[in-house]
Amino acid sequence: MSIEVSNLSFGYNHRLVLDGINFKAQENQLVSILGPNGVGKSTLFHCILGLLKGYQGQVLLNGKDTNEMSIKEMAELVAFIPQSHYSYFNFSVFDMVLMGTTVQVSAFSKPGKKQVMLVEAALARLGICHLRNRGFTQISGGERQLVLMARALVQEAKILILDEPTANLDYGNQIRVMTQIKSLAREGYTIIQSTHNPDQTFLFSDKVIAMKDGKIVAYGVPGDIFTEELIRNLYAAEVKIKSLYEDKVRVCIPTCAI
Amino acid sequence: MKKNNVIVLSLGIILIISIIISFWIGRYPIYTKELLGILLSKIMPIEQFWTDTMETVLFNIRLPRIVLACLIGCCLAAAGAAYQGVFQNPMAAPELLGASAGAAFGAALAILNYGNSYMIAISAFFFSLLTVALVYLVSKRAKGSGMLGLILSGIMVSSLFSAGTSFIKLVADPNEQLPAITYWLMGSLSGAKNSDVSFVIIPMAIGLIPLFILRWRMNVLTMGDDEARTMGVNSNRVRIIVIVCATLVTAASVSVSGMIGWVGLVIPHLARKLVGNNYNHLMPTSMLLGAIFLLAVDNVSKYLFSTEIPIGILTAFIGAPFFLYLITRKGDIY
Numbered sequence: 001m002s003i004e005v006s007n008l009s010f011g012y013n014h015r016l017v018l019d020g021i022n023f024k025a026q027e028n029q030l031v032s033i034l035g036p037n038g039v040g041k042s043t044l045f046h047c048i049l050g051l052l053k054g055y056q057g058q059v060l061l062n063g064k065d066t067n068e069m070s071i072k073e074m075a076e077l078v079a080f081i082p083q084s085h086y087s088y089f090n091f092s093v094f095d096m097v098l099m100g101t102t103v104q105v106s107a108f109s110k111p112g113k114k115q116v117m118l119v120e121a122a123l124a125r126l127g128i129c130h131l132r133n134r135g136f137t138q139i140s141g142g143e144r145q146l147v148l149m150a151r152a153l154v155q156e157a158k159i160l161i162l163d164e165p166t167a168n169l170d171y172g173n174q175i176r177v178m179t180q181i182k183s184l185a186r187e188g189y190t191i192i193q194s195t196h197n198p199d200q201t202f203l204f205s206d207k208v209i210a211m212k213d214g215k216i217v218a219y220g221v222p223g224d225i226f227t228e229e230l231i232r233n234l235y236a237a238e239v240k241i242k243s244l245y246e247d248k249v250r251v252c253i254p255t256c257a258i
Numbered sequence: 259m260k261k262n263n264v265i266v267l268s269l270g271i272i273l274i275i276s277i278i279i280s281f282w283i284g285r286y287p288i289y290t291k292e293l294l295g296i297l298l299s300k301i302m303p304i305e306q307f308w309t310d311t312m313e314t315v316l317f318n319i320r321l322p323r324i325v326l327a328c329l330i331g332c333c334l335a336a337a338g339a340a341y342q343g344v345f346q347n348p349m350a351a352p353e354l355l356g357a358s359a360g361a362a363f364g365a366a367l368a369i370l371n372y373g374n375s376y377m378i379a380i381s382a383f384f385f386s387l388l389t390v391a392l393v394y395l396v397s398k399r400a401k402g403s404g405m406l407g408l409i410l411s412g413i414m415v416s417s418l419f420s421a422g423t424s425f426i427k428l429v430a431d432p433n434e435q436l437p438a439i440t441y442w443l444m445g446s447l448s449g450a451k452n453s454d455v456s457f458v459i460i461p462m463a464i465g466l467i468p469l470f471i472l473r474w475r476m477n478v479l480t481m482g483d484d485e486a487r488t489m490g491v492n493s494n495r496v497r498i499i500v501i502v503c504a505t506l507v508t509a510a511s512v513s514v515s516g517m518i519g520w521v522g523l524v525i526p527h528l529a530r531k532l533v534g535n536n537y538n539h540l541m542p543t544s545m546l547l548g549a550i551f552l553l554a555v556d557n558v559s560k561y562l563f564s565t566e567i568p569i570g571i572l573t574a575f576i577g578a579p580f581f582l583y584l585i586t587r588k589g590d591i592y
Contacts, residue, residue, distance in 0.1 A: 075490030089535040103490030110474035
């Protein structure tokens with residue numbers, strides 16, 4: 001499954017939010033989009049998902065223009081994992097995940113045995129079987145993120161788009177969620193995530209897209225583009241980048257802390 | 259068998275028992291033996307052991323009233339549950355988009371013009387649909403979020419029609435028309451006729467069947483438009499179908515019964531307490547509970563006092579405190 005964005009531009013009221021975005025992601029790849037708040041990461045995701053119309057340029061999924069695809073066809077290829085989910089109605093974790101299978105059943109019926117088995121498998125895959133009868137609003141933020149991931153997995157789409165999957169999670173949950181995302185990429189998924197954490201980008205991503213003012217300022221493997229200038233350019237913050245374990249790992253340290 | 263299936267099945271049995279008991283209540287009680295005798299005599303020869311009056315009461319008074327109470331309770335509860343889902347708002351009720359305010363105006367207008375009960379029902383039904391259509395058209399032109407626009411224009415258009423109803427009350431003949439309008443607005447099933455049943459049965463069936471069938475999609479709609487779309491649901495289309503169906507059944511209900519409030523808000527919440535928020539069970543539970551509730555309240559309105567109390571007053575007397583109990587009760591949040 002490949003996803004290709006070419007010359008994508010989008011503006012609200014004459015202000016260009018996205019300006020000529022080009023990139024390509026393949027299967028087995030985890031692509032992280034890094035950039036300050038309000039840089040257009042969410043807008044980019046909304047354009048890719050077909051939730052925003054009226055953009056210039058093209059979004060191709062497996063070579064096919066998303067403008068020519070139906071809502072159902074899109075959902076068969078791409079699953080979205082929102083950053084936070086707020087619902088007035090409390091659903092059980094099991095029902096919540098089962099909703100991900102909706103695209104596989106006709107409008108007049110409901111998920112059947114096959115879909116229930118998919119849910120069981122996804123819950124087991126992410127290690128959250130014990131939550132199945134809990135209410136979604138009563139579990140922790142990290143657990144919710146895993147439930148939303150399970151919901152995306154049962155959709156059986158091979159492209160996953162995650163909007164800041166580790167925002168609002170504690171340190172342990174960040175690691176657990178990122179480990180799951182990484183292993184999904186290894187299983188053949190094409191994954192695009194947005195993040196605020198440069199360290200995490202280096203540790204887990206196959207490719208990084210750095211965005212500023214609606215443009216891509218750097219795009220490539222983390223080892224090539226991950227520099228002190230980039231962080232200064234993106235966030236106006238002074239950092240030192242330290243290489244550890246024969247350059248297997250690089251960490252950002254704010255200069256004020258040294 | 260799962261707990262929720264047991265609940266739905268038990269409610270079905272309770273409804274049947276309530277219907278049988280409802281035949282006992284009234285000036286001419288019809289007990290189960292006679293009831294079965296009269297009904298079975300229609301399909302097989304049975305020697306008559308009941309009076310002719312009993313048969314007339316059964317078919318012309320008791321049966322249409324029981325059927326209407328069940329259908330209206332079922333429709334209002336289903337419409338309330340559906341609106342709550344598609345507007346992602348637990349406080350949504352069938353009155354939200356002006357169906358009731360429009361019906362009230364239509365009925366008042368028909369009474370003002372000396373319409374008979376059939377014309378009142380047609381006028382109420384027509385104005386109810388017209389109001390919601392108007393609300394929808396206005397919301398299309400409103401800026402910003404579609405859902406908020408719909409709710410706001412619902413409130414505004416409703417109050418416009420309420421003002422119209424007040425004006426009609428002002429100019430109506432205070433000796434005959436004004437009491438008739440006031441009584442209609444209180445809601446009542448006391449004049450239920452077979453013609454009422456045949457008038458509402460088709461729009462109710464057209465509305466209720468899709469509401470029942472689309473119940474899984476309603477779950478996904480509560481996730482919000484964007485998430486529903488990424489899960490493959492055409493949220494705009496499903497929402498419109500649900501709104502049209504819920505409006506149709508609400509309009510049909512109020513056109514023959516007048517204003518019966520609270521059923522559409524309280525019953526879905528009671529159902530949520532019983533079976534949870536999954537529409538798969540929530541929708542049938544709401545429908546059955548609504549039917550049982552309105553039938554029971556109607557029996558109380560017939561029997562409790564020497565004169566009948568309009569059912570709309572009773573549903574408010576029972577509904578409002580019960581809703582307070584539901585939201586303040588300790589324990590499970592839902």
